[in-house]
Amino acid sequence: MEFFMALFIFPLISFLFGIIGQILIKKIYIVVGITFLGWFIATFTIFNESFLIWVFIYSLLALLGALIAGAIQKYRKK
Numbered sequence: 001m002e003f004f005m006a007l008f009i010f011p012l013i014s015f016l017f018g019i020i021g022q023i024l025i026k027k028i029y030i031v032v033g034i035t036f037l038g039w040f041i042a043t044f045t046i047f048n049e050s051f052l053i054w055v056f057i058y059s060l061l062a063l064l065g066a067l068i069a070g071a072i073q074k075y076r077k078k
Contacts, residue, residue: 010058014062019066021035028063043055
């Protein structure tokens, strides 16, 4: 079950948080920073140190979601 969550559920959550965070906060690096910090804290409280590589992957997915949402917002303004 943990493998399914690490491979499908958590990336989806990070990507959606990137999109929603960009819409609400409108600062890409703050959204990615919050995502990174949340997963980083979860690494040492819930998971173990081997989960740290996933923290960077999930942060990149949040960055991708925030960039897509930001591009859509800029396109709609024009």
